[in-house]
Amino acid sequence: MADDFLRIASSLTSIARALHGRGWLVGTSGNLSAVVDRDPLRLAVTPSGVDKGELTAAQILLIDEQSRIVSDHRVKPSDESPLHVRIVKERGAGAVIHTHSIWNTLLSNIHAGDGGVAIEGYEMLKGLQHVKTHQHREWLPIIENSQDMLSLADNISDTVGKNKDAHGILLRGHGLYSWGSDLPQAKRHVEILEFLLEVVGRSPV
Amino acid sequence: MADDFLRIASSLTSIARALHGRGWLVGTSGNLSAVVDRDPLRLAVTPSGVDKGELTAAQILLIDEQSRIVSDHRVKPSDESPLHVRIVKERGAGAVIHTHSIWNTLLSNIHAGDGGVAIEGYEMLKGLQHVKTHQHREWLPIIENSQDMLSLADNISDTVGKNKDAHGILLRGHGLYSWGSDLPQAKRHVEILEFLLEVVGRSPV
Amino acid sequence: MADDFLRIASSLTSIARALHGRGWLVGTSGNLSAVVDRDPLRLAVTPSGVDKGELTAAQILLIDEQSRIVSDHRVKPSDESPLHVRIVKERGAGAVIHTHSIWNTLLSNIHAGDGGVAIEGYEMLKGLQHVKTHQHREWLPIIENSQDMLSLADNISDTVGKNKDAHGILLRGHGLYSWGSDLPQAKRHVEILEFLLEVVGRSPV
Amino acid sequence: MADDFLRIASSLTSIARALHGRGWLVGTSGNLSAVVDRDPLRLAVTPSGVDKGELTAAQILLIDEQSRIVSDHRVKPSDESPLHVRIVKERGAGAVIHTHSIWNTLLSNIHAGDGGVAIEGYEMLKGLQHVKTHQHREWLPIIENSQDMLSLADNISDTVGKNKDAHGILLRGHGLYSWGSDLPQAKRHVEILEFLLEVVGRSPV
Numbered sequence: 001m002a003d004d005f006l007r008i009a010s011s012l013t014s015i016a017r018a019l020h021g022r023g024w025l026v027g028t029s030g031n032l033s034a035v036v037d038r039d040p041l042r043l044a045v046t047p048s049g050v051d052k053g054e055l056t057a058a059q060i061l062l063i064d065e066q067s068r069i070v071s072d073h074r075v076k077p078s079d080e081s082p083l084h085v086r087i088v089k090e091r092g093a094g095a096v097i098h099t100h101s102i103w104n105t106l107l108s109n110i111h112a113g114d115g116g117v118a119i120e121g122y123e124m125l126k127g128l129q130h131v132k133t134h135q136h137r138e139w140l141p142i143i144e145n146s147q148d149m150l151s152l153a154d155n156i157s158d159t160v161g162k163n164k165d166a167h168g169i170l171l172r173g174h175g176l177y178s179w180g181s182d183l184p185q186a187k188r189h190v191e192i193l194e195f196l197l198e199v200v201g202r203s204p205v
Numbered sequence: 206m207a208d209d210f211l212r213i214a215s216s217l218t219s220i221a222r223a224l225h226g227r228g229w230l231v232g233t234s235g236n237l238s239a240v241v242d243r244d245p246l247r248l249a250v251t252p253s254g255v256d257k258g259e260l261t262a263a264q265i266l267l268i269d270e271q272s273r274i275v276s277d278h279r280v281k282p283s284d285e286s287p288l289h290v291r292i293v294k295e296r297g298a299g300a301v302i303h304t305h306s307i308w309n310t311l312l313s314n315i316h317a318g319d320g321g322v323a324i325e326g327y328e329m330l331k332g333l334q335h336v337k338t339h340q341h342r343e344w345l346p347i348i349e350n351s352q353d354m355l356s357l358a359d360n361i362s363d364t365v366g367k368n369k370d371a372h373g374i375l376l377r378g379h380g381l382y383s384w385g386s387d388l389p390q391a392k393r394h395v396e397i398l399e400f401l402l403e404v405v406g407r408s409p410v
Numbered sequence: 411m412a413d414d415f416l417r418i419a420s421s422l423t424s425i426a427r428a429l430h431g432r433g434w435l436v437g438t439s440g441n442l443s444a445v446v447d448r449d450p451l452r453l454a455v456t457p458s459g460v461d462k463g464e465l466t467a468a469q470i471l472l473i474d475e476q477s478r479i480v481s482d483h484r485v486k487p488s489d490e491s492p493l494h495v496r497i498v499k500e501r502g503a504g505a506v507i508h509t510h511s512i513w514n515t516l517l518s519n520i521h522a523g524d525g526g527v528a529i530e531g532y533e534m535l536k537g538l539q540h541v542k543t544h545q546h547r548e549w550l551p552i553i554e555n556s557q558d559m560l561s562l563a564d565n566i567s568d569t570v571g572k573n574k575d576a577h578g579i580l581l582r583g584h585g586l587y588s589w590g591s592d593l594p595q596a597k598r599h600v601e602i603l604e605f606l607l608e609v610v611g612r613s614p615v
Numbered sequence: 616m617a618d619d620f621l622r623i624a625s626s627l628t629s630i631a632r633a634l635h636g637r638g639w640l641v642g643t644s645g646n647l648s649a650v651v652d653r654d655p656l657r658l659a660v661t662p663s664g665v666d667k668g669e670l671t672a673a674q675i676l677l678i679d680e681q682s683r684i685v686s687d688h689r690v691k692p693s694d695e696s697p698l699h700v701r702i703v704k705e706r707g708a709g710a711v712i713h714t715h716s717i718w719n720t721l722l723s724n725i726h727a728g729d730g731g732v733a734i735e736g737y738e739m740l741k742g743l744q745h746v747k748t749h750q751h752r753e754w755l756p757i758i759e760n761s762q763d764m765l766s767l768a769d770n771i772s773d774t775v776g777k778n779k780d781a782h783g784i785l786l787r788g789h790g791l792y793s794w795g796s797d798l799p800q801a802k803r804h805v806e807i808l809e810f811l812l813e814v815v816g817r818s819p820v
Contacts, residue, residue, distance in 0.1 A: 018258075329641070437742040515814050
């Protein structure tokens with residue numbers, strides 16, 4: 001497992017730096033995780049309060065199902081670690097990526113009253129796992145933001161459990177959570193959803 | 206021909222990486238091709254499902270007129286390879302580039318009812334082959350998207366055959382196909398059309 | 411102190427180059443400073459009229475409380491150095507960053523009549539010092555621009571003194587001043603405020 | 616003069632590459648020039664039809680007052696070389712930069728009926744030569760585009776002669792010409808004018 005952790009930490013770091021370059025991890029916001037082991041659950045996660053443009057693989061933490069650090073680090077995991085754990089367990093995801101972009105923030109507010117954003121008719125949708133046609137209708141649920149991380153984790157878990165076809169979820173005024181079977185797929189899902197949110201956001205109403 | 210293939214594969218790769226940097230090949234979308242031989246037809250094409258930001262020349266495939274792989278690769282060519290073959294044959298193009306950008310996606314929807322987008326009065330048009338004045342009127346036809354690749358190939362072939370002056374074609378909700386006599390010209394055409402689509406898209410109506 | 415100055419000059423330079431890459435220090439605009447010593451006050455500041463994309467650590471000046479150069483440089487400090495000194499003294503800041511961005515310029519005009527911009531309800535706000543919830547209401551005061559630097563310094567000093575919770579201040583048609591306890595925090599505050607100003611600016615009214 | 620030419624060609628190349636990175640020299644569009652000698656006039660200019668992202672100093676041409684190549688190159692100078700020569704002569708400029716950006720193209724159309732764009736009240740204006748206050752009103756004249764380069768050169772020469780305070784001129788649907796006493800100043804003027812055109816273009820009307 002130690003080798004897996006090193007390999008995954010390295011991959012997590014380079015993806016975090018790439019997404020930082022897109023402007024989706026501004027300040028020290030956003031976080032990424034990937035499953036290292038499932039039984040018991042071990043998750044590689046980015047640390048809290050670090051500029052992702054300067055992240056190094058040595059800073060990646062290993063946490064357990066209760067979000068406790070089991071690697072040799074004396075820092076704090078992200079407060080949002082429980083949200084990653086819940087998405088991994090509820091959806092069997094291998095990696096989870098949380099981004100803050102201009103367009104995901106905007107649309108999470110504009111469509112909050114609808115409970116979600118519908119994205120339909122785009123070829124780009126075919127890059128999402130199990131989607132075979134541009135006629136697919138992707139429903140990105142929007143949930144209210146909260147500082148009570150346990151209640152937010154329950155709400156996310158419940159929402160992603162009920163929306164089995166969704167490839168992501170928006171937190172109002174907060175950002176996007178997306179996931180995939182592994183890190184490259186999670187990265188692809190984030191790029192696709194961010195692209196489509198910008199297209200929807202710029203479309204005339 | 207082997208030397209030509211290596212040279213073209215290298216050029217294809219560096220252009221794919223450059224266009225990826227512009228955000229026009231998001232996720233694993235988009236594909237590029239270039240003619241290596243015309244008789245019989247041999248086309249160098251990007252593989253399916255690969256992040257173009259990490260593409261290497263060794264991954265470039267060689268296909269024949271039926272989109273069968275004739276190079277030593279055990280992967281899948283892009284489902285859209287037949288579209289490249291048809292444009293090469295119908296227009297005598299030496300290279301074809303297919304991009305997914307925010308603005309080409311937006312305008313392919315907004316102008317779908319008109320059957321195309323007219324671009325006129327811009328100096329930038331003079332960068333397109335055979336265009337001598339900004340007064341040129343470029344008509345980019347828009348066709349409906351489809352998952353039936355043979356029917357889509359027929360539709361594209363028919364449309365580019367009927368629009369001999371067009372330097373590109375839009376697929377609704379999908380993206381832009383452009384081409385040129387060689388790779389540098391195809392790249393130039395893509396950059397110019399993407400620039401002009403953004404100008405048109407931002408112009409007050 | 412000489413060592414501190416070298417270390418801070420190096421950090422100032424790399425942050426200036428990073429912010430230049432974001433397009434917030436266009437032309438030779440913008441300036442950055444960091445406290446090297448407090449008693450007597452010694453401030454490391456970027457020089458006037460230099461392209462921040464080409465800034466080197468050797469060009470960073472050391473000034474005193476009266477904005478006089480005390481390092482071995484025969485150039486001019488920024489005319490806006492007194493503004494940095496006043497913010498450092500009024501707020502106990504360890505670093506001050508002044509940016510000119512498209513969105514901070516736009517919003518400083520649009521909201522000038524309101525005397526400021528309110529930003530509320532965004533998770534991203536939690537990246538600002540002492541902010542614990544997205545429900546925080548950040549009030550960015552807007553003051554009129556002036557070429558009388560002493561009067562402008564008085565106005566800024568007065569405004570940041572009266573708005574103890576503000577993490578930044580807008581000068582109308584001019585740009586954003588933000589600050590932090592040290593350079594990394596000031597950089598984080600700038601990135602967060604620029605992000606949120608763009609979100610507010612793109613939000614439907 | 617040979618040494619001057621090499622030095623200027625190198626500077627011209629690195630500035631061209633930087634502006635290409637901003638998206639202002641798309642396709643093979645745009646051109647830059649700098650005075651090497653004034654009597655007789657010798658101008659270093661970028662060649663025609665070259666991707667500025669791949670420009671090398673060895674490709675920079677030396678031309679005379681009639682836009683004839685006097686360096687050892689067997690290529691074509693830009694068709695727009697006479698426009699550079701005229702601006703140099705009319706304004707005593709040491710360098711001229713011509714860019715095609717989204718925002719300069721848009722505003723050259725939107726404000727064509729007014730004969731120009733007024734930019735007033737921005738601190739950023741102070742980065743333009745001889746401007747001492749944000750209250751300065753910069754008037755960027757707009758002239759009609761033409762494929763008759765001699766007539767266009769006359770029109771430009773006449774317009775910049777009549778507008779002695781202008782730091783640039785827009786050609787409708789075509790782009791921006793700006794200039795300065797040397798290359799760094801011309802680059803600064805371009806960056807400032809492009810920034811301000813985007814601010815004006817995004818401002819609510």
